[in-house]
Amino acid sequence: MLLEPAPAKVNLYLHVTGRREDGYHLLDSLAVFGPAADALQAVPAETLSLSLEGPFGDALVAEADNLVLRAARALLPEGVMHGAALRLTKCLPVASGIGGGSADAAAALRLLNRLWATGLDEAALAALAAPLGADVPVCVASRPAVMQGIGELIRPAPTLPECGLLLVNPRVPLATPAVFRARQGGFSPPAVLPESWPDAAAMATDLARLGNDLEAAALSLCSPIGEVLAALRGQPGCLLARMSGSGATCFGLFATPAEAETAARAMPSTWWASGGGLYGARPVSLHPGPVGV
Ligand SMILES: C[C@@](CO)(OP(=O)(O)O)[C@H](O)COP(=O)(O)OP(=O)(O)OC[C@H]1O[C@@H](n2ccc(N)nc2=O)[C@H](O)[C@@H]1O
């Protein structure tokens, strides 16, 4: 059996820098990963199948074409058939601005590349990822990165300090296209970032000068976002609170993972909350070997 985590993507800032002729928006965003994740497991099988479990598995039962299966098909060259019994443990809220579906698709590419011994490198997987969704390429490596274009231009992030992140979602799904449609105002310039930040406080000071250009539009469609941001800002040690992606999930930035975990326990039980550290910035393996046989 093979296992891949599919960590949440969090946009620490998100500037809309322009709009393409096809309607897609040009973005400039610092994406980081964690502190919550879906998990994808695979065992060899004759045919391709997907089962769902976990707290948000039911939300995807009616999904006709799960991104995991679309990713699996994208990996198979024309006319080639391989099977796998996939099991997705859905822990991330659906349609929530933390790219859960994109993370699952990227995890499927990594997992099946191993199971089927397709032998593609990260760049080749990212190229297959782009048609699956604007957020899927950055999820292939699931390392902190600056995303530009519509998400296909990816470069390494500044070196990040130790920090904690708390994700909070009011359990209200928000569709990405609706948020882009509701956005008003012009465009922002891309951010100028340093090579590294000495600590979380310095990072928060710089990030506070930037913004999420989708936050006002999301708030106009989903007022609980305002309550979530207020609750985050009221937590001891919260250095910055902001919405991720197209919402409605918001994040709080803390100096340590422990502070974020403590703040998670203070959130109302009617909301979804997850606190901890980042993937990729600390030594957490995204590519665990086979577990069991
Ligand atoms: C906004 C972001 C920021 O990271 O995050 P999420 O809120 O989804 O997590 C992403 O760009 C979302 O990426 P993803 O969710 O993969 O988007 P897609 O499925 O490709 O596109 C859904 C729809 O969103 C709009 N869209 C998406 C990306 C983009 N750069 N410009 C857009 O205008 C388009 O209307 C598109 O039809």
Ligand SMILES: Nc1ncnc2c1ncn2[C@@H]1O[C@H](COP(=O)(O)OP(=O)(O)O)[C@@H](O)[C@H]1O
């Ligand atoms: N494995 C999946 N997980 C989540 N959503 C999926 C998945 N497969 C397909 N989808 C579809 O993609 C849409 C966007 O999902 P998601 O990635 O969770 O949004 P966001 O990027 O805003 O967090 C969902 O509303 C759902 O219809």
